[in-house]
Amino acid sequence: MAKMSEPTGSGVPQPRGRWPLAITILGPLALTALLVVLFIAVGPLGVLRDGIPPVEELAVTRITLLPDEFLLDIVNDGPDPVTIAQVLVNDAYWQFKIDPGKTIPRLGKAQVRIRYPWEPGSAQHVTFLTSTGVTVPVEIPVATPTPRPTPRFLGMFAMLGVYVGVIPVFLGILWLPFLKRITPGTYQFFLALTVGLLVFLGFDALVESLEAAEKTPGIYRGVGLAIVGLLGTFLILSAIGQRAKSSAAGRGDEDSQRLMLAYSIAFGIGVHNLGEGLAIGGAYAAGEMTLGALLVLGFMIHNVTEGVAIVAPVARGEVALRHLAGLGLLAGAPTILGTWTGAFSFSAIWAVLFLAVGAGAVLQVVFTITRSMIRSSATPLFSTGNVAGFLCGLGVMYATGFLAAA
Amino acid sequence: MFLFCQGALPLAQDHSTHQLPPDARRHSHESAGLGTVGQPAPGGNIDLTTYLTAWNFSNLPQGEREKFYRETSLGNGKVLREYRFYMVNKEIEIAPGVVFPAWTYNGQVPGPTIRATMGDRIRIRFLNQGDRPHTIHFHGFHPEEMDGSDPSQFVLPGEEFVYEFDADPVGVHLYHCHSLPLTQHIHKGLYGVYIVDPKVPRPPARELIMMMNGFDTNFDEENEIYAVNTFAFYYVHHPIQVRKDELVRIYLVNILEFDMINSFHVHAHFFNEYRTGTLSVPNNYTDTVALAQAERSILEMRFRYPGHFMFHAHKTEFAEKGWHGMFEVKD
Numbered sequence A: 001m002a003k004m005s006e007p008t009g010s011g012v013p014q015p016r017g018r019w020p021l022a023i024t025i026l027g028p029l030a031l032t033a034l035l036v037v038l039f040i041a042v043g044p045l046g047v048l049r050d051g052i053p054p055v056e057e058l059a060v061t062r063i064t065l066l067p068d069e070f071l072l073d074i075v076n077d078g079p080d081p082v083t084i085a086q087v088l089v090n091d092a093y094w095q096f097k098i099d100p101g102k103t104i105p106r107l108g109k110a111q112v113r114i115r116y117p118w119e120p121g122s123a124q125h126v127t128f129l130t131s132t133g134v135t136v137p138v139e140i141p142v143a144t145p146t147p148r149p150t151p152r153f154l155g156m157f158a159m160l161g162v163y164v165g166v167i168p169v170f171l172g173i174l175w176l177p178f179l180k181r182i183t184p185g186t187y188q189f190f191l192a193l194t195v196g197l198l199v200f201l202g203f204d205a206l207v208e209s210l211e212a213a214e215k216t217p218g219i220y221r222g223v224g225l226a227i228v229g230l231l232g233t234f235l236i237l238s239a240i241g242q243r244a245k246s247s248a249a250g251r252g253d254e255d256s257q258r259l260m261l262a263y264s265i266a267f268g269i270g271v272h273n274l275g276e277g278l279a280i281g282g283a284y285a286a287g288e289m290t291l292g293a294l295l296v297l298g299f300m301i302h303n304v305t306e307g308v309a310i311v312a313p314v315a316r317g318e319v320a321l322r323h324l325a326g327l328g329l330l331a332g333a334p335t336i337l338g339t340w341t342g343a344f345s346f347s348a349i350w351a352v353l354f355l356a357v358g359a360g361a362v363l364q365v366v367f368t369i370t371r372s373m374i375r376s377s378a379t380p381l382f383s384t385g386n387v388a389g390f391l392c393g394l395g396v397m398y399a400t401g402f403l404a405a406a
Numbered sequence B: 001m002f003l004f005c006q007g008a009l010p011l012a013q014d015h016s017t018h019q020l021p022p023d024a025r026r027h028s029h030e031s032a033g034l035g036t037v038g039q040p041a042p043g044g045n046i047d048l049t050t051y052l053t054a055w056n057f058s059n060l061p062q063g064e065r066e067k068f069y070r071e072t073s074l075g076n077g078k079v080l081r082e083y084r085f086y087m088v089n090k091e092i093e094i095a096p097g098v099v100f101p102a103w104t105y106n107g108q109v110p111g112p113t114i115r116a117t118m119g120d121r122i123r124i125r126f127l128n129q130g131d132r133p134h135t136i137h138f139h140g141f142h143p144e145e146m147d148g149s150d151p152s153q154f155v156l157p158g159e160e161f162v163y164e165f166d167a168d169p170v171g172v173h174l175y176h177c178h179s180l181p182l183t184q185h186i187h188k189g190l191y192g193v194y195i196v197d198p199k200v201p202r203p204p205a206r207e208l209i210m211m212m213n214g215f216d217t218n219f220d221e222e223n224e225i226y227a228v229n230t231f232a233f234y235y236v237h238h239p240i241q242v243r244k245d246e247l248v249r250i251y252l253v254n255i256l257e258f259d260m261i262n263s264f265h266v267h268a269h270f271f272n273e274y275r276t277g278t279l280s281v282p283n284n285y286t287d288t289v290a291l292a293q294a295e296r297s298i299l300e301m302r303f304r305y306p307g308h309f310m311f312h313a314h315k316t317e318f319a320e321k322g323w324h325g326m327f328e329v330k331d
Helices: A021-042 A045-049 A151-173 A176-181 A184-215 A222-251 A254-285 A289-314 A321-332 A334-344 A348-376 A384-404 B022-027 B048-052 B182-187 B316-320
Strands: A059-066 A069-075 A082-089 A092-094 A097-099 A109-115 A124-130 A135-140 B069-075 B078-095 B098-105 B114-117 B121-128 B160-166 B171-176 B191-197 B206-215 B225-228 B240-243 B247-254 B261-266 B271-275 B284-286 B288-292 B296-302 B307-312 B324-330
Touching: A059 A135, A069 A124, A082 A109, A092 B316, A151 A254, A151 A289, A151 A321, A151 A334, A176 A289, A184 A222, A184 A254, A184 A289, A184 A348, A184 A384, A222 A254, A222 A348, A254 A289, A254 A321, A254 A334, A254 A348, A289 A321, A289 A384, A321 A334, B048 B206, B078 B114, B078 B225, B114 B121, B171 B247, B171 B296, B191 B206, B191 B247, B206 B240, B206 B261, B247 B288, B284 B288, B288 B296, B307 B316
Parallel strands: B078 B121, B114 B191, B206 B247, B240 B324
Antiparallel strands: A059 A069, A069 A109, A082 A092, A082 A124, A097 A109, A124 A135, B069 B078, B078 B098, B121 B160, B171 B191, B206 B225, B247 B296, B261 B288, B261 B307, B271 B284, B271 B296, B307 B324
8 A cells, every 4th residue: 555645854845835724725615605605695596496386395204103193203305395284194184283383394394193093904095285285195005003112012023133133143153163174175165155145135235225215305315325334334344354454464363364354244244134123123013014924034044144154254263152152143133123123213214324334344245255265265266166156155145035025 | 222213102192072072072173083274364265154145246345346246227127237357366275274376256266156037138347367368158048259168269368358148047057267278277266156047036045155166286187175165174164054944045066177076965954956957846856966067956955953964075085175064053
């Protein structure tokens, strides 16, 4: 890496200019502020807006179903204030209360409360009618009471997280003795298989993140957030890995390098599993119990393979039992947090971020393993074994993914 | 983690309204249930209780009325009835807080009711103060040049036209704009009731004018608001006052766009239906009638019981979207 030149010595030319440093920094800022002020004061905005009706947009951030009552949290994600004049429930005007008031300023939030004798298991349609007659439809595909964070429900969802995340990952880790025994060639195959698993997971998470981004209110810039989450995680983990590698290399400690890689994988998978937890909890919260049950079974089987991915890098060296426990928990336990969050306060914007962070972490690990395979392997990267292993990894994920795709 | 895990807190549920006596509950705007929230804003349209019983600008004070309506005897018991109509764009309120950019005759939706006796001469000076061509097209006998439907008969912005014809036939009729596109010109609010009385007057009665209409507020070619006389649920909150056993005569017209058919149903009572009001014998003794667009009927009934009785479209979707009212029958 090229070293940054530091202007310290007398031989280095001093930066110079006619203007003081502060002005060179603040000048453009001040001019930008002036531009904004002038544009608002005398710019063409008035002409552009003349005679054009206001743009009214509303997004629902959360729907809570209580017995005989809907609560809808909404945000005005359009450019103009919106006044909710009336509310339709299932094509009938219905009494409602709105807090703090009927007029919601740009980026403002409000909660609409509707007493309505909804029937569990049915679809419900709520429509907001604004003061200008614009309608904003909201669909509740399957109406079921929103679970409340009582100890019983928290416990139930924690158990769900344990079944889906923690136990399967540890089952996968149990393949460690097998991985230790195999020949270097076979090991290489499993390493490639791990890369295949992770590539699949990474892209899967990225696509889901972008899908969730489409469901978020426009002002949250979901796709932008996904990109920040993806690249931010990738780069931060790379920088951490670099530092850890430098210090470990200084001590000549290969085991700790491998362990670092394993923890990176576990972290990436952990964030990924947080996303799975969100999906399961969210399905229950949305009343899609059948979907939730299928997701649980699917993720359970799917997640066993994640254990293999975590321990593959450490299989060549020694690894303490406590590290194995730590790796398993780091990868599996976030599922519990995910189910809680998904069930009790599902907001698509968190799903966007978590899934993108998971994708970034997993793809960073793919990058690290692939780079080490290029550098250290006796066999070329695209050997038959490597390619077969990689494709097997993809195939396993694809096949087990069917179980989770309801 | 719990930063974003804001589980809904238990909320105190207010069941108090369920313990109120039925009458108190009916008048309570706090109770959860069908209907809109809020009250009509003053000046959002003509007063709709007044509209029920106003014709030939009888709702205006005498001095004001003369500017819009004048009667002159022509002999033979015939009367020349002269009207001033103007078309103006106006935002009207169609439900509490919901504003509709209407096209109106004389600033009201429905337009002013025209009422004459069979054979009277009707002369309407129409000024178009809008920003596009408009007309008035009457249902009833008239010569070709008074039809207001051919593009050559469209009254251009700022121009005037005088419609003149004899009141004929007896019955309840309607008028509406016939400019193009027709659907838009009607549904934006350019319509009103036109009544022709027989020479031998109908028996005295409590007479009520009801125009069944609707509004597409979001340009999806479907109505978001349904009503009788424009404002959703208006007569639920302002029940129509009638007396037990008195003859009630309803001039009912359907102008609804986008939907095939509209209907009228009254609770707990039956009425005689005179379709189009052209014949003196009833066509039907019933509690529900269905009307296609521009179909109309005279309904005659006597309330047998005091109390509150609903009337509404028996296409229940329309009823729950605003076409729903209440009679208050007093001893």
